[in-house]
Amino acid sequence: MQPITLTRFLIEQQRREDSACPSELRLLIETVARACKTITHAISKGALGDVLGSLGSENVQGEVQKKLDVIANEILLDANEWGGHLAAMASEEMETIHRIPNRYPKGEYLLLFDPIDGSSNIDVDLSVGTIFSVLRAPESASGREVTEEDFLQPGRDQVAAGYAIYGPQTLLVLTLGAGVYEFTLDREMGAWRMTDGPLKIPSGNCEVAVNMARRAQWSPAVRRYIDDRVGCEAGPLAGKYNMRWTASMVADIHRILKRGGVFLYPADHREAGKARLRLLYEANPMSFLIEQAGGRAIDGTHRILDTQPTGLHQRTGVALGAPDEIEALLRESDLIRTGPASIGASCGSPAPSSVRR
Numbered sequence: 001m002q003p004i005t006l007t008r009f010l011i012e013q014q015r016r017e018d019s020a021c022p023s024e025l026r027l028l029i030e031t032v033a034r035a036c037k038t039i040t041h042a043i044s045k046g047a048l049g050d051v052l053g054s055l056g057s058e059n060v061q062g063e064v065q066k067k068l069d070v071i072a073n074e075i076l077l078d079a080n081e082w083g084g085h086l087a088a089m090a091s092e093e094m095e096t097i098h099r100i101p102n103r104y105p106k107g108e109y110l111l112l113f114d115p116i117d118g119s120s121n122i123d124v125d126l127s128v129g130t131i132f133s134v135l136r137a138p139e140s141a142s143g144r145e146v147t148e149e150d151f152l153q154p155g156r157d158q159v160a161a162g163y164a165i166y167g168p169q170t171l172l173v174l175t176l177g178a179g180v181y182e183f184t185l186d187r188e189m190g191a192w193r194m195t196d197g198p199l200k201i202p203s204g205n206c207e208v209a210v211n212m213a214r215r216a217q218w219s220p221a222v223r224r225y226i227d228d229r230v231g232c233e234a235g236p237l238a239g240k241y242n243m244r245w246t247a248s249m250v251a252d253i254h255r256i257l258k259r260g261g262v263f264l265y266p267a268d269h270r271e272a273g274k275a276r277l278r279l280l281y282e283a284n285p286m287s288f289l290i291e292q293a294g295g296r297a298i299d300g301t302h303r304i305l306d307t308q309p310t311g312l313h314q315r316t317g318v319a320l321g322a323p324d325e326i327e328a329l330l331r332e333s334d335l336i337r338t339g340p341a342s343i344g345a346s347c348g349s350p351a352p353s354s355v356r357r
């Protein structure tokens with residue numbers, strides 16, 4: 001018996017009494033999943049498909065746009081604007097929102113996405129991905145044009161989130177708020193087939209994903225947390241941790257969902273609001289997935305999903321992964337008061353604050 005398809009999974013979710021997947025949302029998710037199949041097809045052509053390299057233009061983030069950034073953005077816009085399930089879309093690659101043209105029916109959902117996450121890896125054949133987040137358009141938006149402000153909802157209001165990862169396999173990882181499920185693209189049939197789930201972040205994996213080159217930006221608490229684990233020759237955690245950094249958040253988060261660990265991209269503590277990752281279409285969807293898989297996701301001190309956004313392309317610090325690791329980080333900021341090693345990180349007892357260097 002072949003693993004069930006995404007379509008069957010969504011229909012069965014829709015049938016549930018506490019359905020977290022009304023038909024419009026099912027159509028939305030299937031449309032995004034179909035667009036990701038088109039994207040993976042474009043990526044896999046590589047140099048043969050004239051999809052590599054940069055466009056010589058910059059996006060709203062001031063980042064050089066790769067050809068695939070724009071191609072993937074267009075694929076997602078074209079796939080989603082006519083279906084009648086959306087009120088509007090927002091993307092890392094677009095300065096402002098994309099309203100559904102009047103020639104098409106409009107729906108109740110807002111779709112946000114980073115069409116290609118990890119763009120710097122495209123030209124060297126490393127894993128990249130697409131990240132997406134789904135919100136409901138506020139009731140106050142009915143009868144009027146959707147505005148940017150309608151997108152500025154805290155991440156806890158998401159109704160769905162997920163990512164596609166374009167690596168050795170092409171995977172779709174999705175939550176509708178009732179667990180996290182992984183689907184693998186069956187290229188022969190063109191179907192997404194469920195291959196894992198509900199995912200639960202394993203504890204006890206001593207892997208830290210962080211870009212050490214950004215150390216000067218970190219707060220003293222983050223430095224202590226990393227220094228106790230990475231490159232240390234003394235202390236209770238010395239020699240217990242390994243480090244991973246792929247420069248594709250999708251790849252690092254997928255590893256954490258499957259085998260545990262922690263991912264950090266701290267804000268620059270020298271300048272308020274200066275951070276790398278975007279809240280609405282990177283941190284929020286990934287935080288939703290991580291929490292649905294039993295993990296925790298903070299901006300360094302507070303739960304990311306409680307953040308009230310103030311701008312479409314607002315950035316945030318990010319620390320997410322296994323709960324014991326996030327709690328150890330919070331302890332470094334004295335945000336969790338515990339006795340010595342009261343939270344036994346199975347990577348070894350975290351350095352109780354009393355012995356802090």
Ligand code: AFP
Pocket residue numbers: 063116117118119120121211247248249250276277
């Ligand atoms: P790009 O999509 O511009 O390559 O950025 C990827 C990303 O947003 C995230 O996926 C990575 O974890 C992070 O940036 C990599 O940042 P560094 O290049 O500073 O390591």
